[in-house]
Amino acid sequence: MKILNAILGATAVAAVSLFSATAGAQTYPDRTITMVVPFSAGGPTDTVARLVAESMSKDLGQQVIVENVGGAGGTLGAARVANAEADGYTVLLHHIGMATSATLYRKLPYEPLNAFEYVGLVTEVPMTIVARKDLEPTDMAGLIEYAKANKDTVTVANAGIGAASHLCGMLFMSALETPLVTVPYKGTGPAMTDLLGGQVDIMCDQTTNTTKQIQAGTIKAYAVTSPERLDVLKDVPTTAEAGLADFQVGIWHGIYAPKGTPAEAVERLSKSLQVALKDENVAARFAELGTEPSPEADGTPDALKAKLESEIARWKPVIEAAGQYAD
Numbered sequence: 001m002k003i004l005n006a007i008l009g010a011t012a013v014a015a016v017s018l019f020s021a022t023a024g025a026q027t028y029p030d031r032t033i034t035m036v037v038p039f040s041a042g043g044p045t046d047t048v049a050r051l052v053a054e055s056m057s058k059d060l061g062q063q064v065i066v067e068n069v070g071g072a073g074g075t076l077g078a079a080r081v082a083n084a085e086a087d088g089y090t091v092l093l094h095h096i097g098m099a100t101s102a103t104l105y106r107k108l109p110y111e112p113l114n115a116f117e118y119v120g121l122v123t124e125v126p127m128t129i130v131a132r133k134d135l136e137p138t139d140m141a142g143l144i145e146y147a148k149a150n151k152d153t154v155t156v157a158n159a160g161i162g163a164a165s166h167l168c169g170m171l172f173m174s175a176l177e178t179p180l181v182t183v184p185y186k187g188t189g190p191a192m193t194d195l196l197g198g199q200v201d202i203m204c205d206q207t208t209n210t211t212k213q214i215q216a217g218t219i220k221a222y223a224v225t226s227p228e229r230l231d232v233l234k235d236v237p238t239t240a241e242a243g244l245a246d247f248q249v250g251i252w253h254g255i256y257a258p259k260g261t262p263a264e265a266v267e268r269l270s271k272s273l274q275v276a277l278k279d280e281n282v283a284a285r286f287a288e289l290g291t292e293p294s295p296e297a298d299g300t301p302d303a304l305k306a307k308l309e310s311e312i313a314r315w316k317p318v319i320e321a322a323g324q325y326a327d
């Protein structure tokens, strides 16, 4: 009889835990989710996040709201999520800066490869080398000549060490073999305001922030960092066409959750991201901005984990060779 009671007891316990786990899984999410963007509102990361968050909100049946936490090249926003409650209700949408900051910042308040759960990849965005519209050079050769001749006064905007604009600016200055004066912002949204106003000269920024301005003629474009010209910017040469052969860079974006977030929540978030990656509205808006959603298969935790690990390894020697660190 004792054995039977033990079996019945164990079955009851298993049933309760399965039910509660199932119930937990069935009710997640039961309230608003915060998606932290580690740069200012109105910039490229914010644009990507709001489009994806809108689609995920529909799929999840709960609001996914964007919170902008700018500063220190995206590392303040990343730290905010690394230290958030691991309950599935705070996530981070960040880009290549998660990988470059791992080397640029020698005292990060989080360990990039251990502080997060991975949800999936979102999109990879080309960059454009742009300038205030009245800057004299009309092509890349002229820009290079002008920058070298005015290296102590030409200003290059970026969103802080660790930002995509910082990385691209660093590659540009390496190609010129000329250091220029850099002006940091909390995001390339506010940097674009100053470029439009003529307060800063040059910027290397993502097409998700520059395409509409280039099309409107309110800023000047010298090159795009993609292998081929973009349909939405047909008149803008690639960096290869413009004489910068080895200057190709794509800004990949991923969604992360704090380490310890329940697996059911991570899985549900990843499934919702994959729905967003197939959302026709997301694809249409991304296309207008020179990019496209990552393939659905890349909207998985394993895909993002592999990307982050390989990108940290890729950029570490490049950054160490440049010898520029944030701390």
Ligand code: MLT
Residues within 6 Å of the ligand: 039, 040, 043, 044, 045, 046, 095, 097, 158, 159, 162, 163, 164, 165, 166, 186, 187, 188, 189
């Ligand atoms: C932004 O959203 O402001 C940009 O991604 C900043 C950057 O990485 O250049």
